[in-house]
Amino acid sequence: MQNLPERGDGSSQVRASDSNREQVAAMLGEAMATGQLSHDEYSERLDDLYTAKTLGELEVLTRDLQLGPERGPAPAPGGAPFSYAPASGTEQDNVVAVFGGAHRKGNWRVRRRLFGTAVFGGIELDLSEAVFESREVEIRIFAVFGGVELRVPEGVEVRSEGSGIFGGFDVRGSSHPDPAAPVITVKGLALFGGVGGRPRKRKNRD
Structure with missing residues (x-):
């Protein structure tokens, strides 16, 4: 993987690769976990990350951060389209839809554990x-x-x-899993309801 440039090394106009972006995403996740970035600041920088075209634009996103040598899981190798932002906490996410709807989609952060409750309602998790x-x-x-x-x-x-x-529970992943991809375990109960899932092609962020 090509490393990010040292400050002032003259490579700021070199085009960034997917692996460069994944590396910076991991750095930003570490910075939020250690309190250097608020959730809103993290989200703003993550948006800028995936519109950046050069190594110089990526370097700007991390130049004011203190980053230790340990950054948790390494970015997916070979430019694989999976983004990782390690966090040290164990906070879980809760999604609730009661007589209504709820969704998570787009560029959102998936925690290690997520609980979804749908009672006379619907939830979309993309x-x-x-x-x-x-x-x-x-x-x-x-x-x-x-x-x-x-x-x-x-x-x-x-x-x-x-x-x-009296309901259905049918969630499927890819028939040929990528070794660099996340592994998602889905548990629970569908009572007079339905839980379903299928793979979807990830959009190109270039």
Whole structure:
């Protein structure tokens, strides 16, 4: 993987690669985990990251940060289209839809554990453009007279361990998982409801 330039080394106009962007995404995730960036600042820089064209533009995003030698999981090798932003905490995400709808999609942060509850409502979880805190993610779903739809990037392995009672629980990952991709375990119960999921092609951020 091509490293980011040292400050002032004259390579600021060199075109950035996907692996360069993934490296910076991991740095920004570390900075948010250590309190150097707020959630809003992290989101703003992540947006700038995926519109950056040169190594110089990437370097600007991290020049004011203190970054240690340990950054958690390495970026996906070979320019694979999976973004990782490691975090030291264990905070979980909760998505609730009661007589209504809820969704997570676009460039959002997927925590290690996510709980979804749909009661007479619907939830959409689209991970196709998301940034993952970890390569192992657990999603627990409880759907009662409701539905949950899950979309994952191509190449992601999905382990479906949920059950359907007078309902359906059918979540599938890629038939040929990428070794660099996240592994998502989906657990839970669909009671008079439905939980489904399929892979979706990840958009090109170039």
